[in-house]
Amino acid sequence: MFRITLTLTSLLLAVLATAIPKQDEKDAKRIIENDLSHKEHYPNEEAHNVEYDHEAFLGPDEAKSFDQLSPEESRKRLGVIYDKIDKDQDGFVTPEELRGWITYTQKRYVIDDVERQWKAHNPENKDAITWQEYRKLVYGFMDDTDPSALEKQADVEQDDNGFSYKEMLKRDRRRWSVADQDQDEALTKDEFTGFIHPEEAGHMRELIVIETMEDIDKDKDGKISIDEYIGDMYRGSPGEEEPEWVKSEKDQFVRFRDKDADGFMDKEEVKGWIIPPEFDHAEAEARHLVYDADSDKDGKLTKSEVLDKYDLFVGSQATDFGEALTRHDEF
Template sequence: MIRLLWACLALCVVSSSKPTEKKSRVHAEEPLSPLEHDDNKNFDYDHEAFLGHDEAKTFDQLPQEESKRRLGIIVDQMDSNSDGFVSEDELKAWIKTVQRKHIYESVERQWKDFDENNDGLISWDEYKNITYGTYLDDPQADLEFNYTAMMARDERRFRAADTNRDLIADKLEFTAFLHPEEHDHMKDVVVQETIEDIDKNGDGFIDVDEYIGDMYTAEDHGQEPDWVESERQQFSEFRDKNKDGKMDKEETLDWILPSDYDHADAESKHLLHESDINHDGKLTKEEILDKFEVFVGSQVTDFGEALLRHDEF
């Protein structure tokens, strides 16, 4: 079943590009890949969940023996206490490390675009001038987007990330600006942006029609599919906790950033379940290599690519 349960994700802006009018939102229940998670068909979800679409495709194209060889090197890196096993905690820690690595690389790429004076900081003025410079020079030049509203939204997020209130972001603050979903003090702005994106009648809440409308438009698809009715039931039974017919800020937060769900924990448990042949609660290298197709193309192998670049393969 298709599930488009969104939370606010990072801004995707680069020098001389237009900011997107509607910020993208990550999936809440299935955030790591839009693919169906059905291991009876394939492990594509797991591959994209850990590595991303492009990297997973690259690794999937390797010959089987080469994939297994690289995976064996990665297993040694995952075994942090060198006891010959990969525990669930070690697998979870590895997944989180790779996730942080992707965030770090994203920030580094954009940092170079916005730190105009190379002082190791990014001011709001620097960000604004690079992102909205053309509009600021000639507000009538392009009326395709509501740049005034977009700029105000970006400034609000920038101020929320700017913990010392000087309108100048260091690396940590800029990371919170680009990836607010990863920082507790950014939760309010994540919720606010999400509600603004979905709340069509402007009442500050998300009702069931707005909730469904963010995922499905009848005129675009014809007859309503079964999953839409299932989502209506999800809204009634689980999203709308106080049963007033709409989601408020707290309910929206619980929807997009549930405190009782850890994606890395869930994925590590899944990989352990798929690969633990003797059911002892930990993985040997042999068990992982025997089930290499579960891991190949995942973010676990992303570190393998990094090792390859350093001639360690």
Template sequence: MIRAVLICLVLGTVSCKPTDRKSRVHQEELLSQVQHNDDQNFEYDHEAFLGQDEAQTFDHLSPEESRRRLSIIVDKIDSNKDGFISEEELKLWIKNVQKRHIIENVEHQWNDFDLNRDGRISWEEYKNVTYGSLLDGPQDVTEYNYSHMMARDERRFKVADRDRDLIADKEEFTAFLHPEDHEHMKDVVVQETLEDIDKNGDGFIDIREYIGDMFTAEDGVEEPEWVAIERKQFSELRDRNKDGKMDKEETLDWILPSDYDHAVAEAKHLLFESDVNKDGKLTKMEILDKYDLFVGSQVTNYGEALLRHDEF
């Protein structure tokens, strides 16, 4: 588990689930690992609305139980208790789901690294747990250069460590694990991205490097359509000054876009799909009628273990 965490951190990502199409774009905490494609299923919406772990629980509930639990959730989302769910209330709910996942992730890892149980994690503790004996073996026979990875981790740890004592409290450790939501971490995220993609070391990302990070061409295999779209986006959107490459500022706008809020976009999407009378807000019945969009249900035989949540 620790090695998996290590690799995720060094690559500068929130998650290491493999995908055919690599993305460097950070979305604060990811709403979902899956592509948003409602033509096939609502999995993205389920994970964005419930959180990834809770979405898996709902997958095993009957439609009746899914609606019952969704009804309880709707009451929680309706913060002003007016009987309607607004776009703003949906957005705040989705953002809170994101934050809860981050908190749970940090808490899950905390005890692995806080070896002396003093409520803080030093760089030495993190280094010893994460790397341990990995540095003892020859570095040229492994897939990863652990010395290089440790140096990158140490640099990120120091940036997250606001008081520069090489000891992280919960807030600093959260910034280390999830840098995408912390202003003071943006420069190091950009630096890590450039180190990964800038193969010629000129401090920029050209079109060849940009595409090469997401797609590797194979002999006899036709280039996917999305690659052509990415080439066009690079020329028209990423490379704003039209010099044929992305500098640090353009790279920041790519991986940490400031003009797009995924929680807002998902709230608008859920509202559009469920607002039958188009009054700009949702009743509980409108949401329950579209329970498959919000929470879904894949099987009908669920067990007692899935009824463990006190709030339900």
């Protein structure tokens, strides 16, 4: 995604603010995260961190909200969530239903962002957006500006990775083509999700590797040196002492990133770095929660079993009721 400095007109600024995807902290880290929480689940062999379970079950934002509730309010709201998870309303939550809920909570930030950007790009709420419609909204200024002035402006204005408007248009066009699975030059909402969040779509991941290499490979030799790797995350000032974490990243590059020890990361090594091996964390967490809360060991959870172990699923404070949750998502 791109963060752009705009100077053409205030109108252009307003349009692009909603139209061009932005680089967020997750993108900046490069690595496609597939764990359910940044917290350690088992800090050591004997300790179990329930805060991991809270974030996995609720998502990090909702977990923080529950931390401000009393135990009574936590149980009440957990009961409402239970009813959502029990899709077939048979009075039991199976590991499969729980896995579906956990997957949903982890993808909620993507769902929200897709909804926002879909409305911004598709105010008429059509079934699909064509490339020409997207291009006109995001890059239409390139057609309406004096060619000589535009040429100079497009070569000067750059995003955080040094790409000009023309280069960004080219990259967007390529990404659009990959996201457009039926090749009809238009994106449905599902295809549009892959366009703005390629990390969420398996068929987009090869393109993520290519884009990452283009971002970091400053000398365009088709590989990434250790200086380019470090330069993507740290630019020190003259005379500044190198932080310890930078030294650690250099060690990571030598020991783990550059697998053939030739001093560079090639495409396959970059892929191994930013796309970790597949592991179904949601399924593992669902089975863990069922195992710990299933008092009669029948392999599924009743509402009473979940509420009896409410502190495994959600947090609370005994004295601070905090703010009420306001989300009314359809799951």
